[in-house]
Amino acid sequence: MRDGVEQTYPDHPRPKLTYPFEHGPRTGEAVDVGPGVKWLRMPLGGALAFINVWAIEEATPDGKGGWAIVDTGMGGTATRDAWRTAFAGPLAGKGVSRVFVTHMHPDHIGMSGYLTRKFDAKLWITRLEFMTCRSLAADTGREAPDDAVRFFRAAGWDDDALDNYKARFGGFGRALHALPDSFHRLNDGDEIAIGGRTWRIVVGSGHSPEHACLYCPELKLMISGDQVLPKISSNVSVFPTEPDGDPLTDWLTSLARIKTKIPDDVLVLPAHNDPFHGLHARIDHLIGGHERGLKRLYDLIAEPKRVVDVFHVLFRRTIDQNLLGLATGESLAHLNCLMARGQAVRTRDDNGVDWYRAVA
Known part of the structure; x- marks a missing residue:
């Protein structure tokens, strides 16, 4: 999972959002959220327990009709069984016409290969999401690269944390059913007929490279994926593959742009x-x-600090070994953003550890 570590503080109260549904669907059930649009949930386990996925009814050339699925759940037998229950229940009588995936994290793309192969359907996704997913899946079974070990050592990780990282490296692909071998590219601004209505693609970045949201003006629906979540903040992290990246600026810019593109x-x-x-x-x-x-x-960094020294000003939760990677990536995203704004500098000591200091 790539959900963020919550960053809400008492001096920044939540907005008063409204939730029109009393409860969500149980596994294998569906709730109608608009004409021809159904809400389903796939199991995840862990703190979030489930991911929402969406089924949009549309016509097919054979006249039988089908479901355009948006996001697919984590790869594995639990999700496969949940899909089988759904197709024996609320989705019965129709196959899958297309599979749309908002982005490349395993809880979203994990079962895309299963659904596209089972129903001979095409995967629709942005190019960067598809290619990034294939690249990360190729790491399955590899040893952790030296660049990555140096990256986390520079953040201030101790030997135990580094050993734990090495032991767990390469797990991304294990959460995926074998990916489809081809895809139909989604682009920002595309207008696509789904279920007889126009859905517009609005791309964001920062949480992932080229995240696609789907917006239907006629139905006043927006499938937001992880780009906008109501109760948690999306994970926005720097990773060893791009240590000098500035995903937080990308994400904040994307959010501001979405506000101009999609009405309230x-x-x-x-x-x-x-x-x-x-x-x-x-x-x-x-x-x-x-x-x-x-x-x-x-x-805080008026006096020099390592990445591992700054968690307490960004996160409400205690950062244990299970959250260390997420907290490190998100903290680096904030530090790199400050450096991009000219508000911080970084120096590396003789032990290969980075120290960050504020500048006027």
Whole structure:
């Protein structure tokens, strides 16, 4: 999973979002969220328990009709069984016409290969998401590269944390059913007929390279994936493959752009938690929360700090070994953002550890 470590603080209260549904679907069930649009949940386990996926009814050339599926759940037998239950229940009588995936994290793309092969359907996804996913899946079974070990040592990880990372490296591909071998490319601004209505592709970045949201003006629905979530902040991290990246600036810019592209009256269909109204207020809250986090971080590094020294000003939760990777990546995203703004500098000591200091 790539959900963020919550960064809400008491001085930044949540906006008053509204949730029109009393409860969500149980596994194998569906809830109608609009004409021809169904909400299903696939099991995840862990803190989030499930991911929301969406089925849009549409006509097919054979006249039987089919379901355009948006996001697919984590690879594995539990998700496969949940899909089988759904196709014996609320989705019965129709196959899958297309599979849309918002982005390349395993809980979204994990079962795309299963569904596309079972129903001879095409995967629709942005190019960067597809290619990045294939690249990460290729690491399965590899030893952790030296560059990655140096990356986390520079963040201040001790030998135990590095050994744990080495032991767990290469697990991305294990959460995927074998990926489809081809895809249909989604582009920002594409207008696609799904279920007899126009859905517009609005691309964001920062959480992932080229994340596709799907917006239907007629139905006033927005499938937001992980780009906008109602109760948690999307994970925005720096990874060893691009240690000098600035994904937080990308994400904040994307959120501001989405606010100009999608009106506030939509029902947002997120990947996690429940559908909600209040898109613009939630975007403002997310941007404001991260700007406050950046200010707290700037104040903290008046004296030089390592990455592992800054967690307490960004996260409410205690950071244990299970959260260390996420917290490190998100903290680096904030530090790199400060450096990109000219507000911080980095120096590396003789032990290969990076120290960050604020500048006026």
